[in-house]
Amino acid sequence: MDPLRMADLSPRKKRPRQTGASMSSPSQDVKFQDLVIFILEKKMGRSRRAFLMELARRKGFRVESELSDSVTHIVAENNSDSDVLEWLQAQNIKASAQLELLDVCWLIECMGAGKPVEVTGKHQLVVRKDNSANANTEPQKTPLLAVKKISPYACQRRTTLNNCNQIFTDALEVLAENYEFRENEGSYLAFMRAASVLKSLPFTIISMKDTEDIPCLEDKVKYIIEEIIEDGECSEVKAVLNDERYQSFKLFTSVFGVGLKTAEKWFRMGFRTLSKIRSDKTLKFTQMQKAGFLYYEDLVSHVTREEAEAVSVLVKEAVWAFLPDAFVTMTGGFRRGKKTGHDVDFLITSPGITEEEDQPILLKVINLWERKGLLLYYDLVESTFEKLKLPSRKVDALDHFQKCFLIFKLHHQRVDSGKASQQEGKTWKAIRVDLVMCPYERRAFALLGWTGSRQFERDLRCYATHERKMALDNHALYDKTKRMFLKAESEEEIFAHLGLDYIEPWERNA
Ligand code: CTP
Numbered sequence: 001m002d003p004l005r006m007a008d009l010s011p012r013k014k015r016p017r018q019t020g021a022s023m024s025s026p027s028q029d030v031k032f033q034d035l036v037i038f039i040l041e042k043k044m045g046r047s048r049r050a051f052l053m054e055l056a057r058r059k060g061f062r063v064e065s066e067l068s069d070s071v072t073h074i075v076a077e078n079n080s081d082s083d084v085l086e087w088l089q090a091q092n093i094k095a096s097a098q099l100e101l102l103d104v105c106w107l108i109e110c111m112g113a114g115k116p117v118e119v120t121g122k123h124q125l126v127v128r129k130d131n132s133a134n135a136n137t138e139p140q141k142t143p144l145l146a147v148k149k150i151s152p153y154a155c156q157r158r159t160t161l162n163n164c165n166q167i168f169t170d171a172l173e174v175l176a177e178n179y180e181f182r183e184n185e186g187s188y189l190a191f192m193r194a195a196s197v198l199k200s201l202p203f204t205i206i207s208m209k210d211t212e213d214i215p216c217l218e219d220k221v222k223y224i225i226e227e228i229i230e231d232g233e234c235s236e237v238k239a240v241l242n243d244e245r246y247q248s249f250k251l252f253t254s255v256f257g258v259g260l261k262t263a264e265k266w267f268r269m270g271f272r273t274l275s276k277i278r279s280d281k282t283l284k285f286t287q288m289q290k291a292g293f294l295y296y297e298d299l300v301s302h303v304t305r306e307e308a309e310a311v312s313v314l315v316k317e318a319v320w321a322f323l324p325d326a327f328v329t330m331t332g333g334f335r336r337g338k339k340t341g342h343d344v345d346f347l348i349t350s351p352g353i354t355e356e357e358d359q360p361i362l363l364k365v366i367n368l369w370e371r372k373g374l375l376l377y378y379d380l381v382e383s384t385f386e387k388l389k390l391p392s393r394k395v396d397a398l399d400h401f402q403k404c405f406l407i408f409k410l411h412h413q414r415v416d417s418g419k420a421s422q423q424e425g426k427t428w429k430a431i432r433v434d435l436v437m438c439p440y441e442r443r444a445f446a447l448l449g450w451t452g453s454r455q456f457e458r459d460l461r462c463y464a465t466h467e468r469k470m471a472l473d474n475h476a477l478y479d480k481t482k483r484m485f486l487k488a489e490s491e492e493e494i495f496a497h498l499g500l501d502y503i504e505p506w507e508r509n510a
């Protein structure tokens with residue numbers, strides 16, 4: 001089936017749905033005997049509770065209507081743990097240490113997975129704080145009614161990694177990616193925008209009513225959300241995941257150096273596996289793709305924070321050998337607090353680096369590493385920077401800084417005899433690293449631009465253009481009304497120029 005038919009939103013047959021008092025009996029087959037769920041009605045409301053109980057039972061979970069000692073998991077919505085503990089106390093029930101007090105997002109994820117998912121921090125009920133001074137903590141769960149109007153711009157939302165709507169955002173991102181593979185940019189952006197806004201919500205969407213005040217949700221997106229709420233999964237996503245073209249593009253573009261054009265070519269030539277492509281004698285590969293195939297296994301396994309820190313030490317050591325006063329900052333996903341990444345990004349600058357001169361530092365670092373045998377691949381891109389150039393109008397434009405995309409040979413720190421290495425005898429891992437060098441006066445713009453996320457950057461630029469008549473990119477901010485460049489020494493100053501509240505890096509996971 002052609003997944004593009006997804007766009008055709010013909011009315012779907014709805015499964016008859018029981019709600020309210022007409023709950024099915026708890027005698028349905030229980031698949032998961034180990035856990036006994038109780039759903040708290042307080043603040044959730046009777047009909048939602050009934051709906052969730054019915055859905056969970058249909059999926060094979062044991063859900064009790066009454067609270068008893070046998071209950072192992074209490075699920076609540078819009079309650080803090082102290083709310084729940086108070087309520088338990090009022091019922092004369094002592095919460096044992098084994099009793100899990102969970103947010104409804106856990107249950108929703110279980111519904112999506114069709115089985116109990118592991119309880120992690122984001123599922124546990126958050127302790128409600130009165131002061132919001134310390135921003136570097138998990139956000140408190142706020143009932144929908146108390147939420148301020150949600151901005152359509154990611155740069156006016158705080159998006160931590162605590163995603164309460166992963167079941168929806170995963171689905172929307174698969175569909176977005178499929179549109180990207182089909183070069184339907186409009187739909188790609190619409191689905192990415194929708195996923196992004198859902199990631200910023202401090203609550204899990206339970207019913208369509210919850211979506212009423214949320215911007216960026218087009219009808220085709222709401223349709224997907226509705227289906228997931230009702231069935232715990234989305235038929236269109238399933239179709240895409242089974243689609244040969246999607247699977248092939250996903251596989252081919254997982255090779256470093258392979259973009260949409262190459263994936264398209266290989267697909268049209270009839271290739272479906274990487275091994276067939278690798279061993280084909282007629283195909284010509286770029287140096288980048290050759291490296292991509294050579295280190296494929298390492299490059300598709302995510303970079304951990306420990307590995308990123310180890311690379312950081314080596315990058316600093318090498319840069320400081322030539323430029324002792326250089327600032328080396330880890331940017332990208334790791335700066336946003338991600339635990340893993342597809343690469344490690346660094347921004348390098350120093351007060352001595354100006355726009356006028358070409359910088360030899362990256363070249364020196366490359367030469368040093370090459371001599372030490374630490375470089376598996378590199379592509380050094382010279383600066384194309386012009387001082388008075390206006391910021392690009394394109395929201396996804398590439399920048400003009402000198403940079404190096406490389407694959408680093410990271411030797412394991414210590415040989416851990418307890419852990420068997422995946423490949424017998426291999427003592428290193430290939431790690432993708434991006435080094436960017438920028439003039440000192442541009443460091444705030446470069447840092448903001450290279451911290452991401454991509455959606456956050458896109459919306460920052462859109463916001464500057466459409467709401468402020470300014471132009472922003474990785475190098476500069478230009479005020480079109482005043483016809484002048486606005487200088488900034490820090491990210492905070494750029495936000496201030498734009499009239500935006502400051503958003504911390506870990507709140508930019510849009
Ligand atoms: N970026 C850019 N120009 C490029 C590449 C990246 O401005 N040529 C910016 C993007 O805004 C992006 C950030 O640098 O958000 C980091 O890029 P990337 O490493 O691709 O993404 P991450 O967010 O770090 O995600 P991951 O953890 O998968 O690496």
Ligand code: MN
Nearest residue numbers: 332333343345
């Ligand atoms: Mn990155």
Ligand code: MN
Nearest residue numbers: 332343345434
């Ligand atoms: Mn990168």
